[in-house]
Amino acid sequence: MRAGGVMYDLFIAPFVEFAFMRRALAGALALSLSGAPLGLFLILRRMSMSGDAIAHAILPGAALGYLVAGLSLPAMTIGGLATGFAVAMLSGVVARWTTLREDASLAAFYLVSLALGVVIVSLRGSNVDLLHVLFGNVLGLDDPTLMLLAAIATATLAGLAALYRALVIETLDPVFMATTAGRGAFAQLAFLALLVLNLIAGFHALGTLMAVGLMMLPAAAARLWTERLDAALALSAALALAASYVGLVASFRLGLPSGPAIVLSAGALYFVSLVFGRAGGLVRFASRRRHLEA
């Protein structure tokens, strides 16, 4: 029973005793359920860089909202949506119609967005507000923000379910998509829309710099454990939730900033998977010296 008591104190008590911890966990649950599966598709579509660039593109818009209305949920959300969508569209346009490869233009967008956002926030705000915008405030989620995160997660799961076949085919075999079902461009657009929405959710909880972390790291980790897409999708959400939980506890017990603690936990899961993952980890390759007869 003593060990049980310690475990309770360590892992359960903070959430029983403090409402802000419960809210943080609820927010993280919403983010994990929708963001991580989306992140898996980002990885499969080789769009990790786009995710990063769009996450940063949200900053100047949210900062403009902040400039107008302070730390207001609607203003920062609308601003972030506007610039997020703009960069999502623009990066596609630039890749198609200029000679730059997509990764170069994404890096450019990313840098300019970050610099612009920081400058705009600094025009009015304090360093505390700047930290809030960059690293989020998962321990300070109020009711409207939680509702927004839950709504985005619900919409994303419904959207992913509807888009699932289209996304799989479009990623796997775009020519087949174009010549049988068509609508490849629509699937791509809808996917980008879901991506921007989830990065907005991530922005409110984890901030500009960390939003992609809870999306990409659990997804990359999950991919290292299974070669089944459905299993990987479920696993990515589970790993994201586990990382959130551990991160929140660590943040509470050790006084670490919560967003980075969550992303660090996800990072730890990723590195463990990288070494031990059954479907592509390092150990698996190292241990396959002997091959089968047939």
Added chain:
Amino acid sequence: MTRPIDLYDVTLGYDGHPAVHHLSGAFAPGSLTAICGPNGAGKSTLLKGVAGALKPVGGRIDLHGLTARDIAYLPQAADIDRAFPIDLYDMVALGGVQKQGLFGRISACAAVGRAIEAVGLSGFERRQIGALSGGQTQRMLFARLMVQDASVILLDEPFAAVDARTTGDLLAIIAGWRAEGRTVLAVLHDFALVRAHFPQTLLIAREKIAWGPTSQALSDENLALARRMSEAFDEAAAECERAA
């Protein structure tokens, strides 16, 4: 639903340069036609045009009411992401999208199993597509074509990276399609294979050289002409003055 595919003075190309121009003729319903010609002759481009993946710059392709649902297209060196986590069975089952679309129920389980058996891949159903050899991949794509169940089948160099035995097996499948009354167009380079298995041939070199029974289309004079035509490619070509 077997209908002819009529080409009326069709010109297809990219950025104003025609890949193939002023092509007229008809693929009869249920016909098995090889499309031959030197590299750069416009063979793949023509197939893309019939598949609806490329709009003609000039002229008209009349499918007589056939739609995208009736046409299955296997591109050259299909641009498949082989790292994608999907197994052979699911990949073949995706052929069901041809008729059912993105939201319809794909319940063609029997058809999927039959197709996998027909291409000789029984036992490989749960193998990841990234773990298949080149020949197995091509067999898998043929199985997907079978599930697509289209009345027109377009194949772009289907035997390009495939050994003799696999080629033989796939040719047998093509013969089966012909027996079922499907129209098959295949871009091919191996004249011996074409002469042995394809009754009709369209020989092009950026325009039609010959179209008809294979023995006549692939005559020595026609082949020599095709070679000369393809060497006459001119980067700074003037606008084509031929009446459209």
